[in-house]
Amino acid sequence: MARKLSLFLITALFALVLAACGNSDKTEEPESKGSGDEGTEQAEKLTIKHELGETEVDVNPEKVVVFDFGVLDTIDKLGVEVTGVPQANIPSYLSKFEDSKYENVGGLKEPDFEKISEIDPDLIIISGRQADAYEELSKIGPTIYMGVDTKRYMDSFKENTTQLGEIFDKEEAAAAELASVEESINTLSEKVKGTEGTGLIVLANEGNISAYGTGSRFGIIHDVFGVKPADENIEVSTHGQSVSPEYIAEKNPDYLFVIDRGAAVQEGESSAKALIENDIVKKTTAYENDHIIYLDPDYWYLSGGGLVSVSEMVKEIDEGLK
Known part of the structure; x- marks a missing residue:
């Protein structure tokens, strides 16, 4: 009787150990995808509504392709790096992006789909000149349209800048820069009135x-x-x-x-x-x-x-x- 009871206790204890091991594997599984801040960043996403659709993007995307030079100068001002740009006809004040460290992703109206596909971007940002390529670019990576609506220029400009601040976790910097621009515009408007x-x-x-x-x-x-x-x-x-x-x-x-x-x-x-x-x-x-x-x-x-x-x-x- 004592031997049977002892065998039963050993079997039960072994089963508990196995169950405990199984629960430990399930808890650690998310960590295999990334730990600490890195894992949090990978999981955090935003849904961006834009003129051509609705796109889910990662917060702080690592590989970014930018076709709009206005967006590019905003991203650069906020201290964010990009991976690829159209290097033909880059404005002189953005000449740093002509460097070979940046991938050349084609022309403003003729994106190099093969090169962009090689980059495997986490985010592609376009505007009016690339609108016709939106569907094709969306097949390569998350693509958002950020052209300025000239009929509501300032509202559109502020919305784009605010969204870029959210995407790249630079909300405070974006808000501060916008406030500075608005102040200069108000000063100019007063001058124009006179x-x-x-x-x-x-x-x-x-x-x-x-x-x-x-x-x-x-x-x-x-x-x-x-x-x-x-x-x-x-x-x-x-x-x-x-x-x-x-x-x-x-x-x-x-x-x-x-x-x-x-x-x-x-x-x-x-x-x-x-x-x-x-x-x-x-x-x-x-x-x-x-x-x-x-x-x-x-x-x-x-x-x-x-x-x-x-x-x-x-x-x-x-x-x-x-």
């Missing part, structure tokens, strides 16, 4: 001139900074409204803001000044008062919508309003 006169925005492109007004890609000058438009009926389109020197003379702006596309994409020598400052335009108030302002195309044409580019855009307009 400045009489109208403004006209034109793009010089291979011998052609296009005008842009409120709600356009360059409409921040009117919509946010407060410069009164010389023409309130300019057609809103990506490529602007085709105009002539006679049109500029007819509208006779007090300030003429010029963006040189050729200088931005480096297609030969810049010819904007020769195109704009002809005998007809020289009769305008803007020319007579030395108020033709040539804006830096790096900020206005290639990027825009970034913490750095918007800050510099504010400075250029402020300096131009003499």
